[in-house]
Amino acid sequence: MNDEVTVQDGGVRYDAHDHVAVVTIDRPEARNALSTDVLRGLVQSLDRAEQDDDVRAVVLTGGPAIFASGADVRELRATTPAEYLQSERMAAWLRFARFSKPSVAAVSGYVLGGGCELAMTCDLIVASDTAVLGQPEIRLGIIPGAGGTQRWARVCGRFRAAELVLAGRTVDAWTAHGMGMVSQVVPAERVVEAGTALAQQLASFSPVATRLGKGALRSSEELPLTGGLDHERSVLATLLSTEDHLEGIDAFLGKRPPTFTGR
Structure with missing residues (x-):
């Protein structure tokens, strides 16, 4: 079990305990806008989580009030x-897209522009009932540039995605849930707690299985079905050689909780 650590850099807080790192954007005076300093702090936090073997999952949040209102438009101009x-x-x-450990976005309030794209780099999204998600870049004469056009289309189809990308429409948490983007909707005061609980569930499984499973899921966005199935089989074959695979089966047969080591 890793001890709690708190670090703040570039408007980003890092807290790690019980195999979960909680990374919090903390720039309320700018509605958690994603400045270069904030992005740098996020990269440093993810690097730290990736290098720490005690960390098995990550929660990315802005707290119960606001996730991120988008890019820092003054920098962009x-x-x-x-x-x-x-x-x-x-x-x-590019670094966010390469993060290998399972991640949960716990979002509330504004989840717009780059903030929405940041949430979509995670594997699961827990949203508060106050969350408003969307890609309003078209109102500024630009389009999303960090995955918004691609990931929304993969989640809900090109025509629904056009409502957000081309019409600048925003959606509430329940609508995003119905579109298949959000996994859970909870009250705002519980969003970090719910996101952390989900991350702790992910962290309770074999670290090697969750990493390889995440990679297999991500490959489905890029590979044709035949190639994806080949990749899935090769991942399973790899996992059949691990100690965690034996421990998982022995624990199941012995009717006891497994103790996964990541080997």
């Missing part, structure tokens, strides 16, 4: 096309 393509911001989004 001053950015040229060439600067954007080579920026630290772009590198941060």
Whole structure:
């Protein structure tokens, strides 16, 4: 079990305990806008969680009031096309997509623009009943640039995604739940608790199985069905060689809780 650690950097807090790291965006004066400093803090937090063997799952949140209102538009206005393509911001989004451990977004209030795209880099989303999700970039004469056009279309289909991306529509948590994006809807005061409970459930399973299972799910977005099935079988074959696989079966047969070690 890992001891609790709290670190703050760039408007981001990091707390780790009971095999779960809770990463909190803490920039309320700017509605948790995703400045370069915030993105850097998120990258540092995910790097820390990835390198800590005691951390088996991550919760990404902004607390019960607001998740993230989007990109820091003042920074964006001053950015040229060439600067954007080579920026630290772009590198941060690539890092989020490569994070290998299971992750849960616990979102509340504004979940807009880059904030919505950030939530969609996670594996599961728990939303409060106050959450408002969407991609309003079209109102600024731009489009989402961190996955909004692609991930919304994969979640709910191109035509529903067009309502958000092209019409700038926002949706509440229950609508997002019906669209297949949100896993649970809870009261705002419980959103971090619910997200952490879900992450602790993920952390109770074999770390190697959850990492490889996450990778297999992500591959379904990029591989054709035949290739995806081949990849799934190869992952299962790998897991059949692990100690955790033997422990899971022995615990089931012995009617006791398993003790997974990640080996």
